[in-house]
Amino acid sequence: MVNLETKYLGLTLKNPLIVGSSGLTTTPIQIKRLEEAQTGAIVLKSIFEEEIAHEFEHTIAKEVQGHESFEYYDYFDYKIKEQNLEKYANVIHIAKNETDIPVIASINAVSPKEWASFAIKLEEAGADALEINAFLLPSKIEQTSQEIEQLYFDIIQNVLKYIKIPIALKIGTYFSALANTIEKFANTGIKGIVLFNRTFNPDIDIDDLKLIPSKIFSSEYEYLLPLRWIALMSGRIKIDLSASTGIHSDTEVIKMLLAGAKTTQVVSALYKHGPFYIEKMLDGLIAWMENKNFSTIDEFRGLANNSKVYDPAFLERIQFMKYFGDREDII
Numbered sequence: 327m328v329n330l331e332t333k334y335l336g337l338t339l340k341n342p343l344i345v346g347s348s349g350l351t352t353t354p355i356q357i358k359r360l361e362e363a364q365t366g367a368i369v370l371k372s373i374f375e376e377e378i379a380h381e382f383e384h385t386i387a388k389e390v391q392g393h394e395s396f397e398y399y400d401y402f403d404y405k406i407k408e409q410n411l412e413k414y415a416n417v418i419h420i421a422k423n424e425t426d427i428p429v430i431a432s433i434n435a436v437s438p439k440e441w442a443s444f445a446i447k448l449e450e451a452g453a454d455a456l457e458i459n460a461f462l463l464p465s466k467i468e469q470t471s472q473e474i475e476q477l478y479f480d481i482i483q484n485v486l487k488y489i490k491i492p493i494a495l496k497i498g499t500y501f502s503a504l505a506n507t508i509e510k511f512a513n514t515g516i517k518g519i520v521l522f523n524r525t526f527n528p529d530i531d532i533d534d535l536k537l538i539p540s541k542i543f544s545s546e547y548e549y550l551l552p553l554r555w556i557a558l559m560s561g562r563i564k565i566d567l568s569a570s571t572g573i574h575s576d577t578e579v580i581k582m583l584l585a586g587a588k589t590t591q592v593v594s595a596l597y598k599h600g601p602f603y604i605e606k607m608l609d610g611l612i613a614w615m616e617n618k619n620f621s622t623i624d625e626f627r628g629l630a631n632n633s634k635v636y637d638p639a640f641l642e643r644i645q646f647m648k649y650f651g652d653r654e655d656i657i
């Protein structure tokens with residue numbers, strides 16, 4: 327009998343399949359359906375401070391035109407934030423009352439002070455944990471890597487100070503010394519890191535000569551980047567790693583667990599196949615475990631990570647200098 331129970335951020339999940347932050351986790355109805363599909367946990371769609379600011383500019387700002395007083399603007403700014411937070415908190419509240427699924431809230435704010443105030447509100451609403459969706463594009467020429475990293479540390483410290491629920495940090499790959507930075511994040515007091523967020527990238531239409539959005543969904547081979555970094559880091563840091571990007575079937579779930587991930591987050595595949603695809607992925611994971619005679623995930627988690635593989639240098643190799651085909655014996 328296979329047992330898929332998984333500890334992540336100190337929470338007990340019935341399995342390691344999480345539905346990642348996206349439009350799939352916005353309403354209580356969606357969350358109930360994901361619970362029926364046997365999902366281990368969900369990360370709610372992020373609440374974006376920028377989105378709230380945008381709403382302020384496009385609706386309320388018109389109403390307050392002509393009013394010189396900053397207090398007047400501040401009042402409406404505050405009101406929109408409150409209303410949006412209230413709506414978000416209400417989803418958490420309903421999900422916690424009507425389902426047993428662990429709910430991880432997600433925030434994406436711009437100004438350091440807002441991260442804390444948003445986090446407090448979501449903890450009060452009953453969220454089991456908080457994912458900080460922090461992705462800063464290091465595009466300013468005058469900004470150094472230390473300055474950018476400091477922003478992440480300020481955000482983490484600011485949130486840690488005010489809430490008690492466990493925190494995971496979801497990051498991208500834009501760090502000049504990724505291993506060192508992940509290690510420093512792991513020592514701040516957070517409980518997990520999600521590798522990696524997948525950002526929107528602009529594309530160019532060569533017929534119309536204009537910028538266009540690129541594909542918002544990942545493709546199957548994108549799992550290789552998080553796979554390498556989870557394998558490189560999972561044996562070297564003490565907090566949980568959650569894999570995100572390019573997990574399209576049970577095969578990638580198994581690979582991420584072998585690399586040492588505690589959980590795996592799925593988004594694009596569910597947009598493609600619907601919420602009950604989770605069950606199919608779980609069936610595949612169970613069948614593979616039975617075939618290999620594993621009864622718990624801990625029996626095989628991390629077998630392909632940096633500290634366990636026969637040849638760790640294989641994980642470090644980045645040039646195609648040699649033919650890789652004969653390397654079948656690395657685990």
Ligand SMILES: Cc1cc2nc3c(=O)[nH]c(=O)nc-3n(C[C@H](O)[C@H](O)[C@H](O)COP(=O)(O)O)c2cc1C
Nearest residue numbers: 346347348371372459523524544571572592593594
């Ligand atoms: C439509 C859509 C909306 C998303 N919204 C969020 C979000 O609000 N917050 C967040 O942290 N990630 C968001 N993501 C990123 C996903 O959580 C995930 O990290 C990314 O899609 C890679 O996983 P995948 O390959 O399984 O799609 C979104 C992705 C998609 C496709």
